[in-house]
Amino acid sequence: MSVQSLPTDSTDADARSAAPDDQTDAEPQTPSPARIAVVDAAQRAKAAARVLAGATRGTKDEALHALADALVAAQAEVVAANAEDVERERAGGMSPGLLDRLRLDEARVVAIADALRDLAALPDPVGEVVRGSTLPNGLTVRQVRVPMGVVGMIYEARPNVTVDAAGLALKSGNAVILRGGSAAARSNEVIVRVLSRALERVGLPGDAIQSIDAHGREGARELMRARGLVDVLVPRGGAGLIRTVVTSSTVPVIETGVGNCHLFVDAGADVAKATAILLNSKTQRVGVCNALETLLVHEAIAADFLPGALSALAAAGVRIHGDAATGALAGDDVDFQPATDADWATEYLSLDLAVRVVPDLDTAIEHIRTWTSGHTEAICTPDVTSVQRFTTELDSAAIMVNASTRFTDGGQLGLGAEIGISTQKLHARGPMGLAELTTTTWIVQGDGHVRP
Template identity: 65%
Template sequence: MTSIDPQVVDYVHDVARRARVASRELALLTRAQKDAALHALADALEVGSAAVVSANQEDVERERAGGMVEGLVDRLTLTTERVRAVAQALRDVAALPDPVGEVVRGSTLANGLTIRQVRVPMGVVGMIYEARPNVTVDAAGLGLKSGNAVILRGGSAAGRTNEALVGILREALTAQGLPADAINLLTQGGRDAGRALMTARGLVDLVIPRGGASLIQTVVLESTVPVIETGVGNCHVYVDAGADLSTALAITINSKTHRPSVCNAAESLLVHTSVAADFLPKALAELAGAGVVLHTDARSGEYADTAGVAHDAVTDEHFATEFLTLEMSVAVVDDLDAALAHVQQFTSGHTEAIVTEDRAAARRWVNEVDAAAVMVNASTRFTDGGEFGFGAEIGISTQKLHARGPMALPELTTTKWVVEGDGQIR
């Protein structure tokens, strides 16, 4: 790892110390206090939406002029309607149960000691993410509700937007009599600030990266603070021999085109050879009609030719790519075993979907696919904290320890053991 500017380290550590002080105050808040603060933050965002949209337009214009692909521009863009949606997400979080203080398990021992495992805040949570300004608000809201102070290191592409958002949120906290340092944005130091954050062991309790594969890999490899790995979504839709083909078509189109710039969009389509002739010509024509660039293997390419659809030859690099735009790799497979083997080779562990009426095939898919979410006859687009009923999420964890799948409030807590007695000694 390259050396970090000492001045940047001092800056980040100072922010972390102030966040630590704020986190202790947050840990003592009642649910009513936290919920009132979340509603105040939501109201403040709506009142300040014009300033947020104006700042965001500066970011969007700069990044589009610099060549940012449209899929990422979409992720970056905030409209008045989208600001209203992120504000509503804060209200949705307020309506959720407070995980802090929840008893996970407990018992009374033979010697009379009562023991219970209780959820408590992590403390200080760092977020390192790219051009997704909605993450700024989601992280702030989930942090507040779970009793954690947050330190945000957003990508430079959303710099003006994030400053506007966090400025509004901090002012709203102060107006509620809460510490502004519950929500912090690193505005100095560039990438060194991110590195200083992920190595601030003892000051920061957890770091969550959210973005592309390169960002996540850098944080995982370089961080000395515990990390929860999130994000990369190389998701597949497999159309099985037992699929209802009209259902399969709807799921395929929705999974790919509903919002291609997000991590739960499908990037690869696998089709059982026995249904390929009936399914692929229509499916490929509809995908192409929606603007999807198709990368096909030899067999699926023949059906693309039948449908008169443009395509090019798929490569392993295509199969391994999270496109985040209107592109898709396509392959015909001989059987379920081949589909499972393909997914095992190329999955990022995010979301994998099968379309089938064959219950045995569905059971095998559920049991053998190693991913955070496995869909049976449903779009990959449902892997989302809001769709699962969790409210806003801080990311989709693709690892196996502590949290997996949509990370909402309970995943932002840890536990402590409380033991009560009346003088017992061992």
């Protein structure tokens, strides 16, 4: 089908026959090569998605094992392609930390393949009856989970995300169109080819796993414009990438991952437990969205809690950006600098922590409401009223009571595989499992029923 002969989606047709009163960008007379390529990829993905939607769990799980086997069988080729990416990026000045995230060795390929096998062990979300009833008139009503259709993923340098996304989409019955970072271009090219061919060998359409990396940034832009062909777009990466997708996409987006997380240590908190939660939240892994970025301390416990807590943080290499009250309680071992509003707003993703002493719970709640990205907030408190207020007056995806912020994670919360952590309110919020890659259909069965 030519691009001009679209729509495959009649929402577009309706819009054309109607007269929208906005200034939508006019379609260029001649579509760009990237647009033609992305529309073609999306149409093939849509056709493949129809096959996957009808695939049984058995077929999909068998395919996941076949994908894992194919990756392991091709590990030499994958590692060689990845070495090209690593060498090019090293020469281009990529930092050692990012190079490590980019690098694949044979052990990592095996681990990635094992993750596909783990997916096969999870229940199939497709077909789950979410609600059901028989109405007074005898109609039977079921709301049933079905795949989304075509899922788009836009992400950055880590090639394991390529496999991860392909596996999650397959298990949930969706086709996937991948747009990875240019740093991993060669790795992704080989991985997608291996996975796509493995699908074909088990009798599923290879078009269910495609990459549009060859079409560069323009390809990514066209993916964001493919409304009606792509059902949902999931960006995974830094704040800049996510903001770009959210503001540019006409395809519905699930926003993931920006986490400016807070911990409030209330008056009367158990100092040892609070210190353990603080250290775990801040230092267990600093570059992730559920890591702690701001500590708020009730003034009634500050003198008991902060000197030891700040020293423990200093021993772990954490730099403190604090208010004056915090500075007054910091020992000589603490790397301290005064905090500004920029510190309250920042997701450091590093060994930095903003610290403020507050007079009461109200001030803590107001501080969090003002500065949070809505990811995870934690409270350490023995007080039931504080728990009640903290859990109901804040508006974030996850609230931890006497537990580390690091628990906001699909695996930790028992959801199995995790697509990402949504910080939006529509469709999915917090850790997203396979069910969040599905939608529902209402199936209503009667025997000649008409509406009175």
